[in-house]
Amino acid sequence: MKLWAGRFQKETDTLVNDFNSSIAFDARLYRQDIQGSIAHATMLGEQGIIEPHEAEKIVDGLKAILADIEAGQVEFSPENEDIHMNIEALLTQRIGDTGKRLHTARSRNDQVAVDTRLYVKGEIPRITGLVLDLETVLLKKARENLHTVMPGYTHLQRAQPTTFAHYMMAYANMLRRDVTRLEDCLKRLDECPLGAGALATSTYPVDRFRTAQLLGFRKPTDNSMDSVSDRDYAIELLSALSILMMHLSRFSEEIILWCSWEFKFVELDDAYSTGSSIMPQKKNPDVAELVRGKTGRVYGSLMTLLTVMKALPLAYNKDMQEDKEAIFDAIDTVELCVPVFAAMVDTLTVKGKNMQRAAAGGFINATDCADYLVKKGMPFREAYMIVGRLVNMCIKSGDTLDTLTLRDYRAISDLFDSDVYDALQLSTCVNGRKVYGGPAEESVRKQIESIEEFVASRRPEPET
Ligand code: ARG
Numbered sequence: 001m002k003l004w005a006g007r008f009q010k011e012t013d014t015l016v017n018d019f020n021s022s023i024a025f026d027a028r029l030y031r032q033d034i035q036g037s038i039a040h041a042t043m044l045g046e047q048g049i050i051e052p053h054e055a056e057k058i059v060d061g062l063k064a065i066l067a068d069i070e071a072g073q074v075e076f077s078p079e080n081e082d083i084h085m086n087i088e089a090l091l092t093q094r095i096g097d098t099g100k101r102l103h104t105a106r107s108r109n110d111q112v113a114v115d116t117r118l119y120v121k122g123e124i125p126r127i128t129g130l131v132l133d134l135e136t137v138l139l140k141k142a143r144e145n146l147h148t149v150m151p152g153y154t155h156l157q158r159a160q161p162t163t164f165a166h167y168m169m170a171y172a173n174m175l176r177r178d179v180t181r182l183e184d185c186l187k188r189l190d191e192c193p194l195g196a197g198a199l200a201t202s203t204y205p206v207d208r209f210r211t212a213q214l215l216g217f218r219k220p221t222d223n224s225m226d227s228v229s230d231r232d233y234a235i236e237l238l239s240a241l242s243i244l245m246m247h248l249s250r251f252s253e254e255i256i257l258w259c260s261w262e263f264k265f266v267e268l269d270d271a272y273s274t275g276s277s278i279m280p281q282k283k284n285p286d287v288a289e290l291v292r293g294k295t296g297r298v299y300g301s302l303m304t305l306l307t308v309m310k311a312l313p314l315a316y317n318k319d320m321q322e323d324k325e326a327i328f329d330a331i332d333t334v335e336l337c338v339p340v341f342a343a344m345v346d347t348l349t350v351k352g353k354n355m356q357r358a359a360a361g362g363f364i365n366a367t368d369c370a371d372y373l374v375k376k377g378m379p380f381r382e383a384y385m386i387v388g389r390l391v392n393m394c395i396k397s398g399d400t401l402d403t404l405t406l407r408d409y410r411a412i413s414d415l416f417d418s419d420v421y422d423a424l425q426l427s428t429c430v431n432g433r434k435v436y437g438g439p440a441e442e443s444v445r446k447q448i449e450s451i452e453e454f455v456a457s458r459r460p461e462p463e464t
Contacts, residue, residue, distance in 0.1 A: 017081075018078065020318075021082065025324055026083045026324055029083050029115045029119055030069050030083055032116075033083050033084055033115045034087060035215065036114045036215065038062050039214035041059050041102055042055060042210075043206065049104060049105060050101045057095055058091065058095065061098075061099065062091060064094070065094070083115070084111050084112065105195070105204040106194075107196075107228075109197070109315070109316040110194050110196040112320075113193035113194075113196070114194040116327065117192075117193065117217075120234065120237055120327065121189065121190065124183075127335060130334075130335065130342070131338060132458055132459060135175055135176070136455060138345070139168075139172065139451055141346075142168040142172070146165045147163065148356075149352075149355065149356050150167065150358065151355070158359070158361075159364060160429075161430050162430065164355065165439075165448075169444060169451065173451070176454050179454075181243065181244075182237070185237050185240055189237075190217055191212070191217055191218060191220060191222075192208065192211060192219070192220045192221060193221045193227035194211045196227035197228075199229075199315035208220035225314050228316045229314050229320075231305065231309055231320060234305055235306060237330075237331075238298070238326065239302055241301075241334050242298050244334065245298045248291050248292075248295065248337060249292045252341070255268075255285055255288040256292070264351055264354045265355050266349060266351060268283070268344060268347070268348050268349075269347035269348060269349070271347065272344040273286065287341065288344065291341050294333050294337055301326035301327070301329050304322065305326045364426075364429075365425075365426065366401065368424060368428075369390065370383040371423075372420055372424075373415050390408075390412060402424055402425075406418055
């Protein structure tokens with residue numbers, strides 16, 4: 001029999017029952033639901049809304065249910081629709097009529113709001129922890145490759161020389177923003193909606209500050225209608241996760257390119273690549289491709305939630321039950337992708353010689369050649385034009401800027417001297433770029449230090 005049978009003349013159709021039921025996916029909120037109920041019952045007892053001994057009985061009953069669920073001894077019933085009604089039903093089954101007092105001054109609307117927030121609150125530090133692990137891998141790769149010169153690209157055309165370390169630190173910076181975005185989201189969601197009731201609180205002397213405190217929230221939410229209808233925090237989380245995945249998808253794309261025979265800048269460890277069922281020569285970057293692909297799933301969850309919430313009137317609407325699968329799937333996907341991605345990067349081999357060769361072949365020192373003339377007094381635009389002509393000459397003769405003779409150079413400008421060859425060396429080009437943020441060793445070391453400090457600030461050394 002349904003809780004609301006008193007109001008109804010008929011049983012719920014089984015089709016509707018199945019359709020309405022969310023227990024198949026919200027069962028994972030059992031811990032948060034019990035935690036929320038324990039706080040609520042405790043507060044009800046303290047405020048004299050129920051008798052203290054009743055509160056105690058409820059709390060004990062809930063704790064026992066939690067232990068049994070964790071021991072795998074509880075089966076939820078779709079008849080009871082969702083996790084909230086399932087647990088309440090179990091409680092009443094077990095402790096009798098006192099169980100029926102738990103829902104005083106509460107609604108499933110504030111209950112689901114508090115459960116989901118608690119869940120997200122617990123997952124965010126887990127996710128940032130995984131991203132920090134990935135940061136640690138990038139730091140290691142950067143330290144090992146401060147002198148590994150490679151071409152930097154614009155339009156996927158060889159552009160200017162950089163190093164693998166500089167490249168790794170580019171991603172490390174994106175990931176730092178991802179971590180702080182998630183931290184911001186956590187700060188904003190750290191308010192407790194419990195006590196908002198269905199939408200307008202209640203006439204009982206409920207102490208919302210107390211339940212907020214018991215559940216470890218900074219404070220209660222300020223408006224009860226907003227409390228039960230707000231899913232901003234989840235949208236914010238999914239957008240932060242989407243941006244994180246966007247970064248991983250870009251990184252994945254580069255790894256996929258770098259693994260190709262056309263580049264061969266890196267080689268994935270055998271343990272992090274796969275073969276083909278038909279082509280014996282293949283070694284495929286499946287992990288990177290799947291991370292790139294799963295990015296679509298996370299964006300999908302963000303779109304789901306934005307679209308579910310669009311134009312919903314205040315306050316709670318059943319549409320909002322659709323939030324959970326999107327939230328869970330996005331979190332699960334990110335928690336699946338980040339560690340495997342980190343391990344893949346950790347174990348890949350950097351092919352420094354191939355990077356160097358590609359860097360030498362693409363006129364990526366052309367800007368440096370122009371800068372050489374500028375240092376000898378020529379205006380940049382003029383120098384740019386001259387080097388353009390030199391490159392054109394090289395392309396016709398199959399030369400590079402390093403193989404042109406001094407005579408070739410001087411035929412175009414007598415500002416050229418034998419020191420031009422030194423100026424065009426890739427290591428000179430990289431290490432000349434000492435500007436803050438640049439690829440020179442000393443600049444990259446600063447970037448490494450900055451990320452190291454960031455990681456350390458999030459992971460204080462355990463006290464000894
Ligand atoms: N299962 C519901 C959800 O996830 C819980 C809230 C139900 N509230 C209601 N008024 N029907 O949103």
